[in-house]
């Protein structure tokens with residue numbers, strides 16, 4: 475089956491290309507923030523929704539004004555794509571998967587997406603609109619034979635590294651069926667706990683990195699504002715952040731690929747990011763940051779390889795319910811790691827019991843033929859909250 479798949483590589487732009495990219499990133503960021511402001515104002519002041527089609531027309535008009543003429547200096551495609559990204563951010567928000575969209579800041583990762591009409595793909599080389607020469611790409615692995623990129627996203631991270639993510643249509647073969655199924659729960663002391671009792675990803679794994687990061691952050695805070703040393707210290711912090719992010723991503727990919735390979739059905743709890751941030755204990759663990767990324771990896775890998783991912787409603791009482799007899803506790807506070815069922819007397823590890831319940835619930839949902847396609851979990855859209863003022 476033809477599937478869309480992204481391949482990411484490091485790129486080394488020339489100074490001229492860096493200049494064009496910096497300009498483009500700036501315009502993309504501006505358009506995103508401008509459109510977010512339009513949408514937010516329209517919603518709060520007039521209870522109206524603005525759609526991307528309207529925004530697209532408003533953007534065209536904006537570019538014609540003298541004071542925004544600089545927007546016309548870069549390729550128009552990434553700017554239109556920026557409106558699409560905002561649309562997607564709103565869909566994720568309304569479906570309970572993400573927070574209300576934030577304004578983009580200059581310090582964070584920058585990116586620009588080019589659809590096929592805004593780049594040339596020839597002899598295995600990619601030349602972006604407004605550029606004279608192709609990008610220097612470090613091909614760490616080959617693109618699938620004969621594939622043709624449908625869009626590319628160029629990005630720059632906090633450590634000033636540049637990347638290109640190339641989207642191609644690829645024929646991915648389904649894996650042979652497996653007889654195993656698994657339930658996974660977000661652990662408190664570990665990243666994930668599986669229904670067979672396996673505990674994966676001790677946060678201590680990242681402990682050394684985090685200590686180093688905290689030290690670098692303290693150093694940065696002590697340096698005089700505007701000084702060269704402060705800038706140096708900031709870069710050091712950014713490099714550490716980038717390294718931690720790389721390691722986490724790598725860890726999540728290995729885990730999600732393994733779970734998809736070994737199991738036919740994978741059941742997970744769909745967690746609302748908003749609720750988790752409020753919970754201090756969880757927000758301290760690295761867990762919640764990775765969880766939604768992890769679930770989305772499972773989602774697309776399940777589709778590629780012919781597996782089923784079942785997302786259990788987050789209101790399902792997976793922790794408080796005894797797996798053995800179904801007894802439901804009135805409450806179970808976060809500090810309780812183990813408990814004994816008052817009904818049947820079975821002693822439970824909190825997380826393993828939850829993972830077993832998630833698996834059982836997932837399999838029964840599947841057996842009933844209810845919606846199991848990705849994203850089918852219904853959540854109630856919360857009220858959008860006021861966002862901060864744009865800073866850039």
Ligand SMILES: [Zn+2]
Nearest residue numbers: 796799815818
């Ligand atoms: Zn029991």
